[in-house]
Amino acid sequence: MKKKVFYTALTLTMVVMLVISFSFPAQASPVKKGKPIVLGLPCSFKATPWPLGAKYSWELAVEEINAAGGVNVGGVMRPIKLVVLDTRDEEPGVPVSESLLGIEKLILDDKADILVGGPTMSEASMAAIDLVAKYNIVHLITSGTWTPGWPKKVGGNIKKYRNSFKMSLNAVVAVKSGMELLEKIREKLALSKAFCIIDDVLFCRNAMDAFAGMAAKKGFTILGREAVPHGTTDFSPALMKAKKSGADLLFFWTNLATSTVLFKQFIDLEVPALPIGFAAGAQEHEVYKVVGGKVEYITFPNPHANISSTKAPGALKFQQAFENKFGRKPFGGSGNAYVGAYMLKDAIERTGSLDTNALIATLEKTDYMSMNGRVRFDENHESIYSLYDPKEGVVPVWSQWQAGKRVAIWPPALADAEIKLPPWMKK
Amino acid sequence: MAGLSNGVNSSNEHIEQNMEVLIYGFVRSINLVLIAVGFSFAYGVSRLPNFAHGAFYILSGFATWIFISNLGINYVLSIIVSLIILATIGAAMYRFIFIHIRGMEISEIIASYALGVAILEALRTRFVGTGFTNPTFIEGTVKIAGVPIDFQRLIMIGAGVVLVGMVWLFTHYSKVGLSMRGMAQDERAALMLGIDSDLTASVALATGSALAALAALIILPLGNITVNEGYEVLINALAVCIIGGLGSWAGTILAAFFLGFAGMITATYIGSNWEAVVTVIAIILVLIFRPSGLLARQKELEERV
């Protein structure tokens, strides 16, 4: 009896595994004329919404491009075949070597021509820089990897690492843009004392140090800094310290999705400060439901205009198309991914071929006007950002939750509304 | 560190900070007690190491979430149903898995750990992202000695105390409880007295799982339900049980308070990022000086730690 059970269980498992592994085709678009361009998309879309947003955007963009005929490579219209691979880099407990092996699979097994999209986790992306250099394949990151270590590494040895390009935001730039916003707030609302709460992760600490450094120079007072352990679900000690310190600005920078608790507790404890900063949870539209509406007044970078602003040209159309296809408003890393896809198409068409070296040369000279601003790459192969002017560079946008909606409030060129203070601050 | 805004109020603030540490430290300790009690029960009373403890914890959270948010069932009913489901799963785990490997501790550990990881990872595929919380029982905050504390946490404290008391009474005064303790002390003797080993063990595991579920339902409304929490819970439960000594009620509670306060004090006075270091040092110190735990009772040579 025991044996029978064992063998049946084993056979069943084997059959199930075989069926599953053969019934999951890689993402494919219908093949039209010309050999498809294989774009490998390594990202950890099952773990957190950020890379999922990027994946969705890429799928949307590829679908649109293919429907319009594909990419014109040296006279031949070629469709794009998007191969998505779950690199699991955002999952804790998964070694980066797993993600790297996945990327190698895309390169060696799926014969990707170009790698796009991710990985979004900085640790994996940093390691991938060496990998793509080894295989001499162009790697365009469009979401995640906000660490300033990336441009440092690529820029530090640009000859070796020329294959790597990054369009996603840089933590330091986000903070700088936030500083501009804060100065405006100080001007209009007289708030200048800040308390910082961050997730105990390297890039959050870097962001906090950058902010504190800049803030101090500009005359803001930093009343305290708290680093809470990664993954904590209790921010009350930190929040209470903030409340007691008399700060009127609450600067936060947390990564994990559980940080939505931070907002809930912020409102529960009625901390009289304006919350401004980055938290992975804040961008999602669903957050509102999750914390029972307790996410008002949170001000955060929704880094790309096309997610929340209505002023950026083409943004509304993108938001509509996204919602039509996926049933949710754009979220996570979806903004730049969409722009990146079209930018890449443009770059390939200008190069006229898929040759890596030629493509790198073209990418370096990119000057592409998009709904997020003007896309150009600097000497570290990172996007050039402008804090105010979409005509100069990509503009990081800050939004605030107001009445259940994410509203763009900064910079003025792309803002839809003014910033609001929590009512319990007006004492 | 938090600066003091003006010197006049500094002594007041010190007192307030200490009160905070006291109260929130207490809260954390009860949190740990709730988490550890299920694991300690199953192991201390029936020698069954249930390494799927964390998985059951999160499973009950998500199950309740499905009932409440997806199916719109009444909260109280959802809780009851979740408890029943988890208890059933616990008993089933015994009946289908543990029963074959009873007595072989290594296999028991690996098997239950595997089951736990399987459950957690399966949940991970279904529940992506932040969007999962259970509503709190009562909204609102109250101030105790100048420290704001929300009702949910107060409920947690009450529940913790009540639960521990009830479990103690159960194992010391009820027939089933006493038979369980008998099984743990000397299986042969218990068998001779007509106590059914398998049934007792099933009940023990079912109760342990239900306790885990209950803990989850009380604690999870404080934040999100995430899969990683499952691993955290397992580790915390293990830490508490190791330091306190398995099989000793008082030890578990003592260890929970020790860790809870140590963590809170570290977080407040030194820095939150040092909490982990303190926990590890605590475990290692206990292992060096009192390897069987702070208050463990060593009976015979075979049960030696």
Place this chain on the structure above:
Amino acid sequence: MAKQIGTFERRKERLDRGIKIRTERLYAILGWQEITYLVMPRLTLILGLLVLPLILGMYWQKVLCSAGIFALLAISFDFLAHYVGLVCLGGAFFTGVGAYIVGILNSSFELSPAFTIPIATIGGGLICTLLLLPCLQLRGVYFAMVTIIYPIAATRIIVALNIWGSTEGISGLTYFPNVWIEQYFILGIALIVLFGLRRLVGQDYGIVLRGIKDNDQAIRASGMSIAWYKAQAVFIASAIGCFAGSYLACLYGWSGLSSFALDFSIIPIAATVLGGPGTFVGPMLGAFILTPLSEMLRAIGTWRIVIYCIILLVFIVYKPEGLMNWAQRKYHQFEHWVEV
């Protein structure tokens, strides 16, 4: 079936095959048949492994290296669990220590893999043994419980102290000179460790270790120090684990927090249980089955962990002997039904 008076039962009886008996001890070299019988399985394994890199495509070669790493981790787990009675559920600790040592030495001191790997192996082994010393007095459950915590604690401490690249890790390490070295190095070491350990446990040393597992008071009564032997065993196992970790760091040119990942603890356990605990070949075989399987199942993402765990569960409950033990039994013995 006609009803018979009295109770008759059918039972399986296992007898050694004739050839096995003929190959006991010295008689093994009496004839070609005997020699083949003994040598064949081992030869198939060695030759098979050595030939694989030549026939696999580039991507699968990488998978082979990965499988080799897990094979080593699995052998290390098996050694500790079944020959010394210490179930180490935190094998990732060894991997992490090895990877970080290589990372630090390579990035700060520019030492090449030829130096960093041996240093990581021996040094890492020493460090891990030292850190595990307080736990050695524990048995079974307790040791298992504590070892789960070790890798996680290590990651937390690294983040708390903000050292060694913290959450971003150390990247840009020196790779192996070429693909062939990558593969033959790991396969070679795996085979050496495999046969070396088998030899070791066959000696008196192995008897002492097994004694510690079964009845340590008896060992103590014989005047031998349990702690010393346990420490040695942990050193061996952790050195193997650290080697695997350091190899991994050189393979991908990176080491970081995820060198302590859960995967490195669980997959070796699954491989051991699947392959056959107690034989070192079993874990190796298990690793070589599970790793390619996981690559093939990539499409289903996290479900593959669920599947590993279910396989692990099914095997541990219903077939704890694992594949290799079953295979060895079939090879050495034959069974038939007898009436009792």
